[in-house]
Amino acid sequence: MTEIFGHDYADAYDAIYREKDYEAEVDLIERILVRHGLDGPRQLLDLGCGTGNHALPLARRGHSVVGIDRSPSMLMRARAKASAERSVCPIAFYDGDIRNVDLGKRFEAVLMMFTVLGYQREDADLMATLATVRRHLDPGGLFIFDVWNGPAVLANRPGERRVSVTGKSTRITRKTRAVLDIPRHLCHVYFDLERVDAGGHVEEWQEEHVVRYYFSEELELALRQCQLDLLQLRSFPDDEAPADERAWNVIGVARAQ
Numbered sequence: 489m490t491e492i493f494g495h496d497y498a499d500a501y502d503a504i505y506r507e508k509d510y511e512a513e514v515d516l517i518e519r520i521l522v523r524h525g526l527d528g529p530r531q532l533l534d535l536g537c538g539t540g541n542h543a544l545p546l547a548r549r550g551h552s553v554v555g556i557d558r559s560p561s562m563l564m565r566a567r568a569k570a571s572a573e574r575s576v577c578p579i580a581f582y583d584g585d586i587r588n589v590d591l592g593k594r595f596e597a598v599l600m601m602f603t604v605l606g607y608q609r610e611d612a613d614l615m616a617t618l619a620t621v622r623r624h625l626d627p628g629g630l631f632i633f634d635v636w637n638g639p640a641v642l643a644n645r646p647g648e649r650r651v652s653v654t655g656k657s658t659r660i661t662r663k664t665r666a667v668l669d670i671p672r673h674l675c676h677v678y679f680d681l682e683r684v685d686a687g688g689h690v691e692e693w694q695e696e697h698v699v700r701y702y703f704s705e706e707l708e709l710a711l712r713q714c715q716l717d718l719l720q721l722r723s724f725p726d727d728e729a730p731a732d733e734r735a736w737n738v739i740g741v742a743r744a745q
Contacts, residue, residue: 498561536604540566561608587616600633618714625744643733
């Protein structure tokens with residue numbers, strides 16, 4: 489197994505997720521901000537920003553964005569994309585562990601998208617991360633996040649999947665299987681990846697991602713202990729639907745006390 493979100497996976501990441509509708513997700517983020525009184529350009533912190541696929545569209549729309557990630561390989565790609573877009577408003581990417589990073593400033597909203605909170609698999613990791621969120625929020629500021637929804641994970645168990653994408657000179661294939669650890673609310677996701685270049689050279693590697701799924705009661709309790717009040721937990725990306733057993737992904741909104 490290779491290190492998760494290391495060089496190999498980061499190199500394939502944007503290709504694998506190129507069909508993910510980041511612009512629509514940013515539309516939803518902006519609707520949530522407006523719904524809770526934060527219309528217009530805002531100061532945003534994106535924790536676990538990856539290759540910048542939420543941060544960059546937000547910056548294009550006029551928001552001032554800071555992104556934090558612990559993967560140098562993912563950040564290298566985020567910075568390269570930002571550098572190529574010289575018209576983007578101020579945006580900065582920093583290497584840091586979201587469990588203990590302290591930028592010494594506060595923001596109007598903190599984002600944690602694409603199941604980043606799910607990678608905080610132990611309670612100590614979760615509470616440290618939520619403490620980081622609260623430390624960087626203005627009183628009354630918003631925390632917007634998405635996670636896997638426990639009732640849906642148990643009702644619709646994960647199966648095997650295969651994704652294959654072709655770029656200018658390479659083909660990347662990812663096979664996925666998952667195993668649930670129900671007592672600990674964890675899903676062990678095993679990736680088998682293959683990259684074939686134009687010359688037929690093949691690279692193969694494996695990764696194990698352990699993702700925590702959540703139930704509304706434990707989320708609300710953990711947030712409250714970090715002085716964050718849960719305002720909304722709805723289906724994602726369709727936040728008009730409830731967070732029931734049909735919604736594998738849910739989006740939450742909390743306000744700093």
